[in-house]
Amino acid sequence: MGKNGALLAALAAAIVDGFHPGVAARMQVGRSSARAGPQMHALPADVKGLVEEIRVATQEALTARLSRIDVELPLGMGLMSGEQAQDIHASSRELARVYCEMFSQLEATSVVAFGTEALALEARKAWGNAVRVKCVALTAGTVGKKERALPAPGFGASPASDKPAKKAPPGSVPAGTEIVFAVGPFDPPALAAVEGIARGFGMDTLVVLLNAHLDNADQYASAAQRDFFQGGFARVFCFRPLKTSSDPPQELLVYRAHPGQWTLARMRASGRPQAIAEQPGLFAREEIEQALSRAGPPAASGALEAIGNFFGK
Numbered sequence: 001m002g003k004n005g006a007l008l009a010a011l012a013a014a015i016v017d018g019f020h021p022g023v024a025a026r027m028q029v030g031r032s033s034a035r036a037g038p039q040m041h042a043l044p045a046d047v048k049g050l051v052e053e054i055r056v057a058t059q060e061a062l063t064a065r066l067s068r069i070d071v072e073l074p075l076g077m078g079l080m081s082g083e084q085a086q087d088i089h090a091s092s093r094e095l096a097r098v099y100c101e102m103f104s105q106l107e108a109t110s111v112v113a114f115g116t117e118a119l120a121l122e123a124r125k126a127w128g129n130a131v132r133v134k135c136v137a138l139t140a141g142t143v144g145k146k147e148r149a150l151p152a153p154g155f156g157a158s159p160a161s162d163k164p165a166k167k168a169p170p171g172s173v174p175a176g177t178e179i180v181f182a183v184g185p186f187d188p189p190a191l192a193a194v195e196g197i198a199r200g201f202g203m204d205t206l207v208v209l210l211n212a213h214l215d216n217a218d219q220y221a222s223a224a225q226r227d228f229f230q231g232g233f234a235r236v237f238c239f240r241p242l243k244t245s246s247d248p249p250q251e252l253l254v255y256r257a258h259p260g261q262w263t264l265a266r267m268r269a270s271g272r273p274q275a276i277a278e279q280p281g282l283f284a285r286e287e288i289e290q291a292l293s294r295a296g297p298p299a300a301s302g303a304l305e306a307i308g309n310f311f312g313k
Contacts, residue, residue: 043255043265045272047079054237055102057257061236062206064259068198070209070233071095074241075185088185092211093123096183099208100133107133109178113197115139115190119183136172138182138193173197178205184212188221195228209233234258235282241267242288250292254283264291 044050054071061069073079075088079095096112103110110133114120117137124135173180180201182194191212198207213219214233220226236258244250251267255275264283265273277283277291 043253043263043273043275050239051079051098053257054098057237057259058099058102058208061234061258066234066236066258067203067206068233069206069236070212070214070229071099071237072213072235073211073239075211075213088211089119089122090126092183092185093119093126095210096123096181097127097131099181099210100131103179106179107131109176110134110181111136111173111177111179112181112183113138113173113194114183115186133181134174138186138190173201177201180205180207181210182207182212183210185216186212186219188219191219191225191229192221195225198232207233238262244288244292252288256282264288266295 044053058069058071073091073095076091079091079098093114100107100110100112112120112123112133112135114123114135115138117139120135120137180197182197186194194207194209194212201207209229212229212233214230214235217226220229235256238254238256240254242252242254244252253263253265253267253273255263255265255273261278261280262282263275264277264287265275267273276295277287279287283291
């Protein structure tokens with residue numbers, strides 16, 4: 001299998017053993033279980049189902065030896081808090097915590113990389129002792145006055161010291177790191193630091209982009225950098241609301257959980273989004289228009305209302 005394949009297989013197994021069901025139990029659960037189209041993948045009806053699909057999609061990706069993974073949720077949507085709208089960085093931090101708990105057995109060799117030192121500090125403050133994964137900043141030094149002492153780690157790593165932390169270069173990730181969770185959204189300097197980490201550590205280190213929103217052209221410094229991320233990272237999970245330019249606009253959802261197809265759905269006021277089309281690749285504008293034409297007129301609902309009800313608000 002080789003070093004990369006063996007490591008990814010071990011990480012896939014660690015998700016199953018390390019994920020705590022208590023995470024899902026703290027989630028706000030939706031109230032409806034309306035069914036999607038009979039010939040299409042049934043989309044999750046609530047946040048508990050959403051988190052489970054993220055877990056399964058990630059495990060499938062690792063089993064397929066994918067070590068460059070992209071996971072996208074709506075910015076500003078509360079995942080663990082159940083809030084309908086919140087600070088975009090807080091929502092990404094909640095997604096990062098879900099992943100840290102999925103891989104809790106590997107916390108000693110995992111790193112969470114935030115865009116700035118302030119965001120890394122805020123994560124440590126919010127998580128307290130519940131999450132003991134090392135936090136670093138992509139565009140500043142390491143966080144905190146002291147390195148947090150970790151429990152005796154596996155994989156041959158040495159315990160962290162209680163000495164004052166030295167100032168580290170941007171994007172500093174310790175040698176021997178096996179998993180990097182890079183938490184978006186990113187500006188061009190932060191994204192450049194993520195690229196440096198991915199290139200520097202190579203394919204034997206799992207790099208997971210959380211809310212990078214890779215189709216946002218403003219974050220790329222060059223076409224080459226755009227191609228590196230869009231071409232090199234597998235879209236393992238995507239939950240992306242869209243609004244059409246029609247009058248009145250339609251509230252849609254683009255959804256994908258690896259290794260399944262891409263699904264186009266209409267948001268509902270509660271319960272599961274209504275799937276109206278599926279295909280192997282991401283939907284282009286023309287393909288969305290064709291799918292809407294085939295599906296007929298929608299029932300009325302608003303995007304935030306629909307997603308808010310999905311998240312149990």
